[in-house]
Amino acid sequence: MSVRQSLLAILDQGPCYGYQLRTEFDRRTGSIWPLNVGQIYNTLDRLERDGLVAKGDTDEQGHVYYQITDAGHDEVTSWLSSPVVRSAAARDELAIKLAIAVTLPGVDISAVIQVQRRGSLRTLQDLTKTKNASGEPESAGDLAWQLVVDSLIFAAEAEVRWLDHSEARLARASAAGLMAPMQLTLEPPKRGRPVRAAVDNDAQVAGSL
Amino acid sequence: MSTQLAAGSTRPTKPDELLRLDGVAMHYGRGETSVTALAGIDLTVSRGELVAIMGASGSGKSTLLTIAGGLTQPTSGEVVIEGQWLSDLPSAQIAILRRRTLGFVFQDFNLIPTLTAQENVTLPLELDGWPRRKTRTAGLDALAAVGLKDHAQRFPEDLSGGQQQRVAIARAIVGTRRLILADEPTGALDSATGEGVLRMLRDRVDAGAGGILVTHDARHAAWADRIVFLRDGRIVDENVRDHPESLLAGRRTI
Numbered sequence: 319m320s321v322r323q324s325l326l327a328i329l330d331q332g333p334c335y336g337y338q339l340r341t342e343f344d345r346r347t348g349s350i351w352p353l354n355v356g357q358i359y360n361t362l363d364r365l366e367r368d369g370l371v372a373k374g375d376t377d378e379q380g381h382v383y384y385q386i387t388d389a390g391h392d393e394v395t396s397w398l399s400s401p402v403v404r405s406a407a408a409r410d411e412l413a414i415k416l417a418i419a420v421t422l423p424g425v426d427i428s429a430v431i432q433v434q435r436r437g438s439l440r441t442l443q444d445l446t447k448t449k450n451a452s453g454e455p456e457s458a459g460d461l462a463w464q465l466v467v468d469s470l471i472f473a474a475e476a477e478v479r480w481l482d483h484s485e486a487r488l489a490r491a492s493a494a495g496l497m498a499p500m501q502l503t504l505e506p507p508k509r510g511r512p513v514r515a516a517v518d519n520d521a522q523v524a525g526s527l
Numbered sequence: 528m529s530t531q532l533a534a535g536s537t538r539p540t541k542p543d544e545l546l547r548l549d550g551v552a553m554h555y556g557r558g559e560t561s562v563t564a565l566a567g568i569d570l571t572v573s574r575g576e577l578v579a580i581m582g583a584s585g586s587g588k589s590t591l592l593t594i595a596g597g598l599t600q601p602t603s604g605e606v607v608i609e610g611q612w613l614s615d616l617p618s619a620q621i622a623i624l625r626r627r628t629l630g631f632v633f634q635d636f637n638l639i640p641t642l643t644a645q646e647n648v649t650l651p652l653e654l655d656g657w658p659r660r661k662t663r664t665a666g667l668d669a670l671a672a673v674g675l676k677d678h679a680q681r682f683p684e685d686l687s688g689g690q691q692q693r694v695a696i697a698r699a700i701v702g703t704r705r706l707i708l709a710d711e712p713t714g715a716l717d718s719a720t721g722e723g724v725l726r727m728l729r730d731r732v733d734a735g736a737g738g739i740l741v742t743h744d745a746r747h748a749a750w751a752d753r754i755v756f757l758r759d760g761r762i763v764d765e766n767v768r769d770h771p772e773s774l775l776a777g778r779r780t781i
Binding site for chain 2: 439
């Protein structure tokens with residue numbers, strides 16, 4: 319999770335105490351994903367356990383400063399020079415909903431898509447309005463915030479495009495008579511984890527390409 | 528319905544209403560080979576309102592825009608621009624109404640290369656016989672409104688794509704013009720430049736103009752107050768941005 323590396327990258331700028339790290343993270347990410355102090359300390363504990371930070375001085379107010387280690391610094395360098403790889407099979411609430419809906423009898427799938435598109439467009443409009451209201455960035459903090467908002471905007475746009483695409487695909491499938499709902503299967507499910515195994519096989523095939 | 532009244536008459540409309548389409552239909556050809564481009568469209572655009580029209584290719588978006596701008600006469604239905612029923616007007620008067628009220632913004636800017644930015648913007652006023660000084664002031668005002676006052680004397684080829692499109696927006700709001708009809712205005716621009724153009728369009732609409740934005744891109748449509756979906760010449764859905772919620776937790780005010 320990128321919180322760990324983000325905190326480490328901030329600590330690479332100099333020793334910080336927990337609450338200070340929280341403030342730094344917030345102002346560098348447009349306060350869009352506020353962290354609670356508990357998360358910060360949990361993360362610091364794990365970073366310390368892994369030898370990436372070390373407890374340093376305590377000031378007169380009792381703030382414990384954490385300091386990055388050489389291994390921690392290497393971790394930051396490696397984080398910045400490598401891509402973020404998203405898990406291809408990460409669960410997507412909407413994709414699951416549409417996939418299930420298409421197998422159910424009596425569900426108007428194009429209505430499901432239209433309701434979703436309306437919702438996604440609403441999100442897109444709200445994000446755009448928020449961005450428009452903020453005007454041109456005037457500081458690095460503004461810029462960070464805008465990058466994050468843009469990322470949300472592009473994600474919402476991608477969702478709308480995927481819905482458009484799905485709608486067209488379903489229309490073709492319907493014309494080809496492929497839209498019969500699935501019946502509950504009467505065959506008893508096999509024990510074990512066949513689905514998982516199939517995924518692993520796919521991953522191996524993909525990995526060997 | 529409208530033919531009962533004398534030519535050029537005006538009938539009551541809402542004071543802020545710039546454009547209204549009542550049951551507008553458009554068919555090409557006759558009989559069995561007839562193609563329906565639009566099938567009964569009702570739509571209004573008021574001052575301060577930007578309406579996006581979305582739809583796949585062939586859904587009727589561009590036809591809708593040319594009819595709204597009085598460039599094409601619908602097969603049936605009424606187009607009302609600033610309280611004037613176009614079906615009441617002879618074509619010469621429609622041309623004048625068009626020139627005075629609305630401006631088109633196209634994907635490829637459509638500026639005249641041999642005229643400066645200012646001359647491009649003021650062309651409709653000159654055709655209308657405005658006095659030179661008044662024309663000049665109005666042109667500079669319009670260019671100032673899109674942030675290009677300093678570029679008034681430049682020719683299109685000396686302007687970037689984004690700047691040319693802002694000149695086109697200035698031309699669409701010059702003088703008494705206040706209805707902007709934009710057809711994929713960011714189609715020829717990169718993403719960040721396109722966003723600047725949309726921001727400018729939004730800005731001019733917020734300042735009291737009205738606009739239609741035809742686009743197939745949801746990210747662009749999101750700048751509008753309302754998003755209308757066309758499919759097979761019909762409006763199949765409408766998204767209204769009434770009270771946007773803040774989606775972003777903890778957003779500080781700048």
